[in-house]
Amino acid sequence: MASRELTTIILAAGEGTRMKSARAKVLHEIAGAPLLAHVMETASAAGSSALAVVIGPDRDDVADMARRFAGKLDIKLDVFIQTDRLGTAHAALQAGALLQAASGDVMIAFGDTPLLTPATFEALRQSLREGADIAIAAFTATDPSGYGRVLAQGDQVIAIREEKDASAEERQITLCNGGLMAISARHALRLLKQVGNANAKGEYYLTDIVEAARTEGVIARAVVVDEDELRGVNTRAQLADAEALMQQRLRREAMEAGVTLVAPDTVFFSHDTVLGNDVWIGPHVVFGPGVSMAGPGEILGFSHLAGCRIAAGARIGPFARIRPQTVLGENSHIGNFVEINRSTLGADVQANHLAYVGDAEVGRGSNIGAGTITCNFDGADKHHTRIGRDVFVGSNSTLVAPITIGDEVLIAAGSTLTKNVPDGALAFGRARQSELDGKGRDRVIANQAKRAARKARGA
Numbered sequence: 001m002a003s004r005e006l007t008t009i010i011l012a013a014g015e016g017t018r019m020k021s022a023r024a025k026v027l028h029e030i031a032g033a034p035l036l037a038h039v040m041e042t043a044s045a046a047g048s049s050a051l052a053v054v055i056g057p058d059r060d061d062v063a064d065m066a067r068r069f070a071g072k073l074d075i076k077l078d079v080f081i082q083t084d085r086l087g088t089a090h091a092a093l094q095a096g097a098l099l100q101a102a103s104g105d106v107m108i109a110f111g112d113t114p115l116l117t118p119a120t121f122e123a124l125r126q127s128l129r130e131g132a133d134i135a136i137a138a139f140t141a142t143d144p145s146g147y148g149r150v151l152a153q154g155d156q157v158i159a160i161r162e163e164k165d166a167s168a169e170e171r172q173i174t175l176c177n178g179g180l181m182a183i184s185a186r187h188a189l190r191l192l193k194q195v196g197n198a199n200a201k202g203e204y205y206l207t208d209i210v211e212a213a214r215t216e217g218v219i220a221r222a223v224v225v226d227e228d229e230l231r232g233v234n235t236r237a238q239l240a241d242a243e244a245l246m247q248q249r250l251r252r253e254a255m256e257a258g259v260t261l262v263a264p265d266t267v268f269f270s271h272d273t274v275l276g277n278d279v280w281i282g283p284h285v286v287f288g289p290g291v292s293m294a295g296p297g298e299i300l301g302f303s304h305l306a307g308c309r310i311a312a313g314a315r316i317g318p319f320a321r322i323r324p325q326t327v328l329g330e331n332s333h334i335g336n337f338v339e340i341n342r343s344t345l346g347a348d349v350q351a352n353h354l355a356y357v358g359d360a361e362v363g364r365g366s367n368i369g370a371g372t373i374t375c376n377f378d379g380a381d382k383h384h385t386r387i388g389r390d391v392f393v394g395s396n397s398t399l400v401a402p403i404t405i406g407d408e409v410l411i412a413a414g415s416t417l418t419k420n421v422p423d424g425a426l427a428f429g430r431a432r433q434s435e436l437d438g439k440g441r442d443r444v445i446a447n448q449a450k451r452a453a454r455k456a457r458g459a
């Protein structure tokens with residue numbers, strides 16, 4: 001395996017005008033993560049020891065996101081700013097300081113190509129190990145328009161011609177440059193510096209290093225990759241296409257890992273969803289970022305989960321909503337129209353119907369009756385609810401936080417509780433029931449008479 005170091009530079013200074021968005025293109029998301037984050041994750045998984053992103057000026061939002069995500073990946077990141085957008089080679093040269101110090105392999109990737117895989121990074125590096133000095137990821141395009149064409153001679157690439165600079169004959173070529181390029185570190189900086197801008201767009205093209213290299217006897221080769229993996233995102237429609245491809249990939253990975261998807265096309269994953277063996281997922285389930293669930297377990301249809309950790313044996317849904325900062329213990333049952341938010345539930349907790357549990361801790365074995373609401377918000381601040389173990393919260397109870405309910409408490413149905421309840425108590429928080437003898441029947445009979453009279457009048 002590769003013991004050579006890998007330095008990856010991700011170019012993300014483009015303006016993304018075709019997105020028609022105030023947001024930087026690389027901050028648009030698929031599978032719950034920004035486009036740039038996907039490329040960073042792949043670069044990290046491929047074993048990069050150093051990572052750089054090149055961003056446009058006044059893009060603190062992109063720099064912040066990249067730094068945050070690098071922290072999560074636990075990878076060293078340098079952010080470089082390309083003040084003038086003079087082309088892809090010029091962009092790569094902004095990371096000159098890093099290239100100067102690099103040894104081993106340098107990988108140049110684009111921030112708007114989120115479907116790249118570590119396997120393709122590895123295939124390009126393999127090509128370098130086998131003697132190439134430059135390796136590019138190429139694909140056979142169904143429609144090559146807009147892409148750089150790969151000009152090959154034998155097993156070598158002799159040039160990459162951008163569409164605008166290509167002759168009519170060159171435009172017939174369907175082998176296209178996918179945008180991912182590996183360069184042996186000892187050549188990278190020198191070759192990039194040789195690139196000029198004598199072309200139709202007057203830009204410094206990264207792709208021109210192939211020709212610059214040839215004059216020095218440096219060898220470039222292409223590795224052919226599936227077209228889908230190299231899809232770039234320039235428009236909202238392409239963003240949706242990339243999302244669809246990524247979802248297909250995540251669904252397949254989940255099933256390969258031992259998860260049952262009854263209707264795979266209706267389940268939407270986040271890039272970081274983690275599901276254990278024998279998790280069973282019904283139709284129309286959506287995962288936001290940060291969900292992990294141990295198996296076995298079940299998520300029934302139309303449930304929405306984000307930012308939660310779920311222990312084995314859980315049954316969620318149908319129509320459940322589990323929101324961030326939630327932990328569900330073993331064998332918890334969360335049923336229809338139940339929302340759990342920023343809460344920790346112990347083992348064997350049940351909330352089977354129509355409830356809101358927010359900013360709460362619920363001890364093991366407790367049962368949250370239908371219609372229970374933790375009133376966590378007073379209009380200005382959020383407050384905590386603590387419920388002990390083996391508590392039975394009767395239906396339609398309103399727990400006004402901050403409040404602490406002890407262990408083995410029984411709360412009578414329909415209670416509104418505003419004070420703490422000690423261990424073992426039976427708590428009532430409702431008006432005492434009273435009856436007026438015969439008054440009900442009087443009203444029933446009077447109503448029947450009224451209706452009969454109305455009917456007789458033909459009204």
Ligand code: UD1
Pocket residue numbers: 011012013014015054082084085086087088090091110111112146147148149160162176177178179204205206207232
């Ligand atoms: C590029 C390739 C083309 C390839 C295609 C694959 C070049 C010259 N062309 O074309 O051969 O077929 O990708 O999708 O490399 N960027 C900067 N600074 C710049 C210019 C671009 O950071 O000054 C970044 C962009 O943000 C983007 C990437 O580089 O992430 C590619 O730039 P883009 O203008 O989209 O190149 P293409 O015309 O698509």
Ligand code: CA
Pocket residue numbers: 112232234
């Ligand atoms: Ca592009």
